[in-house]
């Protein structure tokens with residue numbers, strides 16, 4: 001064996017250098033636990049070429065209305081964008097209690113989450129204050145049971161591009177981080193009333209490939225007799241892909257990301273969704289279930305995992 005090769009063999013693995021450089025300033029807000037850098041200029045330039053491929057409509061099944069982009073984000077930036085968002089966003093592992101049939105149970109959300117935005121009744125002014133959408137007057141912080149915070153510049157860039165492609169408008173950005181194949185989201189639909197009757201939701205994947213499963217909601221008995229169930233759909237979402245769910249998709253279908261063992265099971269995956277909440281209840285719901293009351297997690301590149309940011313917990317506790 002050549003000497004160089006032996007050296008390399010025994011050298012301890014250094015933490016991987018991030019595949020991006022932040023040079024372009026940052027977003028600041030009192031409700032952010034730390035400032036969030038703007039996207040590197042080269043990422044913004046590449047985003048200007050999105051969608052990287054044409055969307056394929058999938059509306060051949062009962063009540064289904066999807067547009068599937070494979071991919072949407074230009075491949076040149078998917079690895080960097082994944083690393084950037086995992087490193088720079090604050091994440092949470094939300095716990096809450098539900099009461100079912102009179103019995104309380106503790107729910108541990110099986111993934112990391114984070115959220116930014118405010119519903120249509122309000123907006124953020126240039127100082128980050130929440131103002132009434134109609135009057136522009138500052139809104140009392142006590143209006144909300146949560147602390148809404150603006151979509152940071154880095155995700156605003158993606159939101160704007162997505163609005164341009166879809167013709168829809170969005171005021172919320174939710175982000176999931178699935179650390180490995182054990183993280184998941186169970187079958188559900190995003191059909192809350194605060195999104196309105198036929199909500200459009202744009203859903204992005206970065207990082208590990210994971211299956212996105214869809215099935216029609218159960219039929220009412222009288223319909224069931226005449227309508228065949230369209231069965232389960234499996235979209236193997238890969239890095240850079242985007243699924244636009246619209247029309248009756250949320251009201252009639254369920255979707256999930258099931259747990260997975262094996263290939264890619266120990267690689268992280270980021271999911272970004274853009275949505276439009278119409279009323280205050282939407283803002284409160286999103287912060288309750290995606291930020292919650294626990295500590296902030298931040299990616300630790302050396303250890304290669306999310307770590308509780310104790311420092312920030314202290315700040316929150318003394319507020």
Ligand SMILES: O=C(O)CCC(=O)C(=O)O
Pocket residue numbers: 174176185190203212255256257271273
């Ligand atoms: O991770 C995904 O692709 C789906 C996430 C999702 O359905 C949600 O956050 O409501």
Ligand SMILES: [Fe+2]
Pocket residue numbers: 188189190255
């Ligand atoms: Fe969902």
